[in-house]
Amino acid sequence: MHGRLSTTRVYVVPVPGSALSAYASGVERLLASYRAIPPGATVRLAKPTSNLFRARVKRDAPGLDISGLTGVISIDPEVRTADVAGMCTYEDLVTATLQYGLSPLVVPQLKTITLGGAVTGLGIESASFRNGLPHESVLEMDILTGAGELLTASPDQHSDLYRAFPNSYGTLGYSTRLRIQLEPVAPFVALRHIRFHSLTTMVEAMERIIDTGGLDGVRVDYLDGVVFSAEESYLCVGLRTTTPGPVSDYTGQDIYYRSIQHDTEIKEDRLTIHDYFWRWDTDWFWCSRAFGAQNPRLRRWWPRRYRRSSVFWKLVALDQRFSVADRIEKRHGRPARERVVQDIEVPIERTRAFLEWFADTVPIAPIWLCPLRLRDHPEVSPAWPLYPIRPDRSYVNVGFWSSVPAGTTAGATNRLIEDKVSELDGHKSLYSDSFYTREKFDELYGGEAYNIVKKAYDPDSRLLDLYEKAVQRR
Numbered sequence: 001m002h003g004r005l006s007t008t009r010v011y012v013v014p015v016p017g018s019a020l021s022a023y024a025s026g027v028e029r030l031l032a033s034y035r036a037i038p039p040g041a042t043v044r045l046a047k048p049t050s051n052l053f054r055a056r057v058k059r060d061a062p063g064l065d066i067s068g069l070t071g072v073i074s075i076d077p078e079v080r081t082a083d084v085a086g087m088c089t090y091e092d093l094v095t096a097t098l099q100y101g102l103s104p105l106v107v108p109q110l111k112t113i114t115l116g117g118a119v120t121g122l123g124i125e126s127a128s129f130r131n132g133l134p135h136e137s138v139l140e141m142d143i144l145t146g147a148g149e150l151l152t153a154s155p156d157q158h159s160d161l162y163r164a165f166p167n168s169y170g171t172l173g174y175s176t177r178l179r180i181q182l183e184p185v186a187p188f189v190a191l192r193h194i195r196f197h198s199l200t201t202m203v204e205a206m207e208r209i210i211d212t213g214g215l216d217g218v219r220v221d222y223l224d225g226v227v228f229s230a231e232e233s234y235l236c237v238g239l240r241t242t243t244p245g246p247v248s249d250y251t252g253q254d255i256y257y258r259s260i261q262h263d264t265e266i267k268e269d270r271l272t273i274h275d276y277f278w279r280w281d282t283d284w285f286w287c288s289r290a291f292g293a294q295n296p297r298l299r300r301w302w303p304r305r306y307r308r309s310s311v312f313w314k315l316v317a318l319d320q321r322f323s324v325a326d327r328i329e330k331r332h333g334r335p336a337r338e339r340v341v342q343d344i345e346v347p348i349e350r351t352r353a354f355l356e357w358f359a360d361t362v363p364i365a366p367i368w369l370c371p372l373r374l375r376d377h378p379e380v381s382p383a384w385p386l387y388p389i390r391p392d393r394s395y396v397n398v399g400f401w402s403s404v405p406a407g408t409t410a411g412a413t414n415r416l417i418e419d420k421v422s423e424l425d426g427h428k429s430l431y432s433d434s435f436y437t438r439e440k441f442d443e444l445y446g447g448e449a450y451n452i453v454k455k456a457y458d459p460d461s462r463l464l465d466l467y468e469k470a471v472q473r474r
Helices: 018-036 091-096 115-121 159-164 199-212 257-258 275-276 287-291 296-301 309-322 326-329 348-361 412-423 439-443 448-457 464-468
Strands: 073-078 081-085 102-104 138-145 150-153 173-183 188-196 222-230 234-243 266-272 336-345 367-372 393-406
Touching: 018 073, 018 138, 018 173, 073 091, 073 336, 081 091, 081 115, 091 102, 091 115, 091 275, 115 173, 138 159, 150 159, 150 257, 159 448, 188 199, 199 222, 199 234, 199 348, 199 367, 257 266, 266 275, 266 309, 275 326, 287 309, 336 348, 348 367, 348 412
Parallel strands: none
Antiparallel strands: 073 081, 081 173, 102 173, 138 150, 138 173, 188 234, 188 266, 222 234, 222 367, 336 393, 367 393
């Protein structure tokens, strides 16, 4: 796109042989693959890649064929909705919607995250302070349940499944089609990186923006932040704009997170809307430094098409397979390292306490901040029982992705983080390592509400239990 958005408002109407028929064929292959799995055997996706950081047990048994469920089915630019196959990546989805000057309400940071994955596993980004989480924009979805039924779930149909699906991580079923809301965007995003010298003033400013929707009388469309230390933190405030002008490019030698740092009060920048959505993907936030991709001499020879999160995922997979990092540490006489890759949410009024504790306890910097406030105010409570944060309360997602020297207890640092987050009335995402007891896990992630829906839609336990998948890593 790079600054050019079509203003033409035409319907994308599927025709025979197009996206709709391709999707229908994909569903048939999916159902056939389900029927081919022996009765009583565990049902899994035949998916070679993942955006999860949990170790997975490798199995040779056949899985569900999701190869035909990767596209955008249709877009209605007048109603501002899209029908999307469950395994469609946000990269492909955004490419399609930007042609109509539209985007999903929340676009997670990495290109290869799928729409179905963001809904069943929770996604978040800088529009979440006003648009909540990706599952809140889902109007309806078709779900293949553990019982082998293809059901349409919405607030009015199978509403218990619709409400329990977010944060279920494929343990209640797999989405084949999702109808989502879209919102208008502009060709550019004007950015202000505001520096703070104390965490208190930074969090206070964040809270004012969430409550008012603006800053200094100017609307705010996107809001996230980075903490480099207790004395150096930034809020990154974005405004959608049609005003043309020079734009930055962080897919080359320049690195986005480094551009945020400055010595003045405010630094301004400008990106195309396309490049804004993927500003974090090129360097996987700041994690590309672990592979040398931020070394200027190496970066010069690292092809642009390989500077993306999907490539770094493959490097991580190789490291996990061959224990490369641990071998290097051992060769240098250093202890093995514990992976600390987590996203947590705490209420905004307790964010400063968590950040201060984290800075004193965990030697990882920088860390990412993303404020969140749910959109949904349904009569049922909690609105989303498997991740029961309150719809009338502001939260801050804190993301940290690195490693620390391993202790004598497996997952020692991760366990400390889990305890602190619970103490502060927060939750953590389940895409990475977890160490909760069954009792604590049930208290935090749905408990009996999950069990009721599980029995209704997966009565023979063909799919893994959520605790088995998230904690026991089966």
